[in-house]
Amino acid sequence: MQIYTVEAILLVFLILITGCIIYERDLLSAVMIYCAFSFGAVLLYLMMGSPDVAFTEVVVGTVSTIFYVIALKKIDRWCK
Amino acid sequence: MMKDPFGGMLLNTAFRILVPFSLVYAVYVLILGESSPGGGFQAGVVMGFGIILARLILGEDSGIFNIRLKNSLALAGCGTFIYTLAGWLTLAGGGKFLDYSFLPVAMEETHELHALGILMIETGVTICVMMTILNIMDAVVRRSED
Numbered sequence: 654m655q656i657y658t659v660e661a662i663l664l665v666f667l668i669l670i671t672g673c674i675i676y677e678r679d680l681l682s683a684v685m686i687y688c689a690f691s692f693g694a695v696l697l698y699l700m701m702g703s704p705d706v707a708f709t710e711v712v713v714g715t716v717s718t719i720f721y722v723i724a725l726k727k728i729d730r731w732c733k
Numbered sequence: 734m735m736k737d738p739f740g741g742m743l744l745n746t747a748f749r750i751l752v753p754f755s756l757v758y759a760v761y762v763l764i765l766g767e768s769s770p771g772g773g774f775q776a777g778v779v780m781g782f783g784i785i786l787a788r789l790i791l792g793e794d795s796g797i798f799n800i801r802l803k804n805s806l807a808l809a810g811c812g813t814f815i816y817t818l819a820g821w822l823t824l825a826g827g828g829k830f831l832d833y834s835f836l837p838v839a840m841e842e843t844h845e846l847h848a849l850g851i852l853m854i855e856t857g858v859t860i861c862v863m864m865t866i867l868n869i870m871d872a873v874v875r876r877s878e879d
Contacts (some may be wrong), residue, residue, distance in 0.1 A: 704770040712778040716866065719785060723873050 660700055667693050678732050684721040739790055748790045755783035764861055773855035777862025785870055802871045803862040813860030819853040
């Protein structure tokens with residue numbers, strides 16, 4: 654029962670993070686919040702018993718954050 | 734004198750500790766991928782992460798870790814070729830495609846042949862994924878310079 658409670662809290666957390674990413678005006682903050690989304694997804698995958706997928710999510714989340722930050726160097730940081 | 738060769742304590746520590754650790758850990762993930770979490774894709778991404786980190790710290794002009802776009806494309810194709818070579822070897826040994834029991838290698842145990850075949854295809858996947866990530870990095874950086 655408790656594990657389902659933690660999973661439900663994590664899912665609500667992920668939905669809140671997604672809303673924050675959609676309504677964020679600063680694109681650099683959006684990238685950083687997306688990194689937090691990746692971390693929450695990793696915890697959820699670990700709780701569901703698939704460490705393989707969690708490992709992939711950790712690494713790909715880190716590398717994609719690097720790519721987003723590099724791409725943000727040339728476009729405008731603020732979304733108007 | 735050579736206290737901070739990479740421009741600051743943070744970059745120095747990152748280059749001295751994170752880059753070798755991620756490269757060695759990628760090989761560990763690749764070799765132990767059969768019995769523990771990990772495998773070819775994860776090893777390739779970790780190795781690509783180490784090289785990307787080195788390139789971000791050292792800059793684009795340094796000679797070390799600077800794999801050109803042409804070479805990385807060719808090496809990605811080589812990774813795919815290693816994967817299919819394992820399949821062709823099993824075909825040449827008389828079995829079906831990627832049927833590791835028919836690898837033409839002198840080993841008695843079947844599970845040793847399976848381990849060898851899986852290591853071979855995972856090495857191919859690792860090279861392909863690592864070079865594809867470096868390609869994406871090159872594309873992003875070059876697009877931003879135009």
